[in-house]
Amino acid sequence: MYCLTHTVAGGMTAGRLGHPVAAFFGGVISHLILDAVPHHDYKRIVLGVFDILLALGCLVFALWRPGFFPPAFAWGGLGGALPDLELVLRYLPGKDRPRFFPSHSGLVPHNRLAWPAGFWVQVAVVLAVSGLWYFF
Ligand SMILES: [Zn+2]
Numbered sequence: 001m002y003c004l005t006h007t008v009a010g011g012m013t014a015g016r017l018g019h020p021v022a023a024f025f026g027g028v029i030s031h032l033i034l035d036a037v038p039h040h041d042y043k044r045i046v047l048g049v050f051d052i053l054l055a056l057g058c059l060v061f062a063l064w065r066p067g068f069f070p071p072a073f074a075w076g077g078l079g080g081a082l083p084d085l086e087l088v089l090r091y092l093p094g095k096d097r098p099r100f101f102p103s104h105s106g107l108v109p110h111n112r113l114a115w116p117a118g119f120w121v122q123v124a125v126v127l128a129v130s131g132l133w134y135f136f
Helices: 003-017 020-036 045-064 073-089 117-135
Strands: none
Touching (some): 020 073
């Protein structure tokens, strides 16, 4: 899934746990779950950079206006997003880097869905987790 989706989902769900460590690891677990949901992944690095900037903007906004977000949103969001760091590092020059995170290494499912359906799945995830926070 997109970095922005992982950030928002991790922050809005695990961020509700309140404690930074619990929120962070809850975010990591949300990454595993979301990677199993059929979704679209982009292949172009420019889209990845744009995606990371959006996710960082989301984290900065949450730190700037914490009243709109669960108490440990930033920690949950970081936990949700950071596993994809190993995918970003693969774009750096040098030797081929192995993937360790279970949903990237093939240990647990990572299901794909073509554009545009795979994009709209992520819009639905973001709306669902945000609604979960605002309405419950
Ligand atoms: Zn991932």
